[in-house]
Amino acid sequence: MHVTAVNDLELANRELLVLREQLAAKEAEIDARAKELEENAARIADLTEQIEYLRRQLFGRRRESIDPNQLALFDSMNSELRELTNAATPAGEPKKPKKGHGRAPLSPELPRESIAVDLPEAERICPDCGKPLKSIGIEVTERAHMIPARMCVKRYERPKYACPDGHAVKVAALPDGVIDRGKYEASVYAFVATSKYADHLPLNRIQGILKRYGAHLPRQTMWDLLVRLDELVAQPVLKQMRTELLQENALQADETPIRVQREGHKGTKQGYLWSWRNVRGSPVEKVVADFCMDRSASGPTAFLGEWTGTMLTDGFDGTNPVAVRNDIKRAGCFAHARRKFRDALESGDKRAAAALNSIGELFAIERDLVDRSHAEGLTLRELATLRLRERQLRSKPVLERLYDIAFTLDEDASVSRGSRLQKAVTYLINQRASLMAHLECGEIPIHNNDTERDLRHAAVGRKNWMIFGSQRGGEVAARLYSLVLSCKLNSVDVQAYLEDVLGLIGTTPASAIATLTPWGWAAERSAATVA
Numbered sequence: 001m002h003v004t005a006v007n008d009l010e011l012a013n014r015e016l017l018v019l020r021e022q023l024a025a026k027e028a029e030i031d032a033r034a035k036e037l038e039e040n041a042a043r044i045a046d047l048t049e050q051i052e053y054l055r056r057q058l059f060g061r062r063r064e065s066i067d068p069n070q071l072a073l074f075d076s077m078n079s080e081l082r083e084l085t086n087a088a089t090p091a092g093e094p095k096k097p098k099k100g101h102g103r104a105p106l107s108p109e110l111p112r113e114s115i116a117v118d119l120p121e122a123e124r125i126c127p128d129c130g131k132p133l134k135s136i137g138i139e140v141t142e143r144a145h146m147i148p149a150r151m152c153v154k155r156y157e158r159p160k161y162a163c164p165d166g167h168a169v170k171v172a173a174l175p176d177g178v179i180d181r182g183k184y185e186a187s188v189y190a191f192v193a194t195s196k197y198a199d200h201l202p203l204n205r206i207q208g209i210l211k212r213y214g215a216h217l218p219r220q221t222m223w224d225l226l227v228r229l230d231e232l233v234a235q236p237v238l239k240q241m242r243t244e245l246l247q248e249n250a251l252q253a254d255e256t257p258i259r260v261q262r263e264g265h266k267g268t269k270q271g272y273l274w275s276w277r278n279v280r281g282s283p284v285e286k287v288v289a290d291f292c293m294d295r296s297a298s299g300p301t302a303f304l305g306e307w308t309g310t311m312l313t314d315g316f317d318g319t320n321p322v323a324v325r326n327d328i329k330r331a332g333c334f335a336h337a338r339r340k341f342r343d344a345l346e347s348g349d350k351r352a353a354a355a356l357n358s359i360g361e362l363f364a365i366e367r368d369l370v371d372r373s374h375a376e377g378l379t380l381r382e383l384a385t386l387r388l389r390e391r392q393l394r395s396k397p398v399l400e401r402l403y404d405i406a407f408t409l410d411e412d413a414s415v416s417r418g419s420r421l422q423k424a425v426t427y428l429i430n431q432r433a434s435l436m437a438h439l440e441c442g443e444i445p446i447h448n449n450d451t452e453r454d455l456r457h458a459a460v461g462r463k464n465w466m467i468f469g470s471q472r473g474g475e476v477a478a479r480l481y482s483l484v485l486s487c488k489l490n491s492v493d494v495q496a497y498l499e500d501v502l503g504l505i506g507t508t509p510a511s512a513i514a515t516l517t518p519w520g521w522a523a524e525r526s527a528a529t530v531a
Contacts, residue, residue: 042416052347106142113145151215154185178502179228189229190498192222197477197484198494200461226476233501233516234479238288240513241482245286246305248278250443252312253300253319254451256459259467260293260474268467271474273458273481274299279443280450281380284519285489287454291478293471297321304328312444312451315431332434334359335447340424349421351409355428358402365394366446380443388442396439403432454485486518497521 124133162169178186195201195209203219210217245251253276260271272295277287292299301322312331313319323330338359344352369390373383406428409415415422428435438446458481468474487494501516514520 042418045416046418106144110144112142149213151188151210151213176503176506178232184225186499186502187495188217189225189502190495192217192225193229193480193498194484194495196222196226196465197461197480198488200464202465205464226480229498229502230476230479233498233505234476234483236505236513237501237516238479238482241286241486241517242288242303244514244517245276245278245288246307248282248286248309250279250310250312250441251307252277252279252444252448252451254314254448254455255292255295255299255316256455256462257295258458258462258474260471261467261469263470269293270295271468271471272299273455273474273478274303275451275454275485276303277451277454279380280445281383283380284523285486286519287482287485287489289458289478289481289485291468291471291474293474301325310437310441310444312448314448315427315434329437329441330434331437331441331444332431333446333448334362334435335449335452337424337428337431337435338363340420340427344420344424347420349419351412351415352421352424354405355402355409355424358398358405361398362395362402362446365390365398384442386442388440391439391442399436399439403428454489457481457485457488483518490519490522492518492522 119133125131126133156174158172158174160169160171178184178189192203192206195206196203201209203222206222207217207219253274255272255274258271258273259268262269272292274290274292275287276290278285290299290303295316295318297318297320300319304322304326306326308326308328310329310331311319311323312333314333314336319328319330322328338356341352341355341359345356366387369383369387372378373386378386406425409421409425410429415425438444458477468477483498484494486492487497497518501521504516508516515524
């Protein structure tokens, strides 16, 4: 009896142990399922956020600024931003009137053709008394008129003279052309280059336009013209442009991807067009484009050579090797940081508002400093001194608060890994050294939007011509883009510049090549006009 009870107890204990093991296994399975559900929920939230982001990129309005009213819904710090903005404008100073939408007059620089429209002789009688009407002035009305472009042929007719005894034959020298025995004047080279690299037209469209003018210019011929223009003008002038650009103490740089046809193979490869420029607001704005077949550090290293100074870029690591080698000081772009927090906010994460408010304060301070420099007529050096002082006094506390927000969010376990907010916070923390560099250098702005704006010119063209036909095509395009963008920044007519420089390049000594850069050419014409 006792043995049976003991056996029953041992059996019950074993069954209980088995049940406990099964219960523990079930609990572990439940925990695993719960964790899996949490991961799936986070994944769904992340994918939903990505879908909304892509939807906004495709169909939404793209803008850098955030509506202050939107931020006010999420964070009381917006009141501080409004106070700072109001403080930038003295109370007694009237607000600038908004630009109207009235009809703008036609430019006074346009040539005028006067057309007399008079009353017939029979109508110059007063209908009441029958006396002749007297002239009391002229009623002037101006309407714009378009004269379609056309291509013509310059026919050089040179009389030949011969000695009666057959000793000699003479004829006047032919005016210099772009190339010996060339078929096209410099104006055709300039037209094709301007159409392609300033007006974003692919060669097949230029061919169609010229056909309407009654001219047949094959695409291969146009490409040959561009290559010749590159060899004669772009290469020697660009060498001088790069030399002058690298004499600056501060540079801005950015790059954009462009597909390149693989030579000898099917398909395309990713290439990159770099833009290097000096600081906006300089007496002369200089920009030089450079083409690379990859995004490695070799491109920036080759372009910069031994240059040292302060370089404003985004967070791309490809410029780090040359920065370390040349002891270049890296400065970061707050527009990139703001963009990432804006994406997080528009994805529905309200916690991004606090960081956006702080970044907004930084931009408000910078606008105030630029406005003061314009009002006081400060030089770029004086503006740099003002920035350096005011950034220490006003921007530094804002930056410290911004990074307090960033570190708090970084330690917040509720911020989903891989979310837009987490990416924005990680970018801000990783770029801390370069973003804080603005406190020590007053020459550079806190954003790299100027370089992005330069590259946007090429990005617009990319939508039309789609790809570069070869690596050489990318290199030619980069050099001609350098000329076009520099003309654009210095208010120079691209076609007039290219046509004139094509005629001057052959007679200009190497020591005077600086007069053929877009800014040098503009200075020469300005001096000639004043004289």
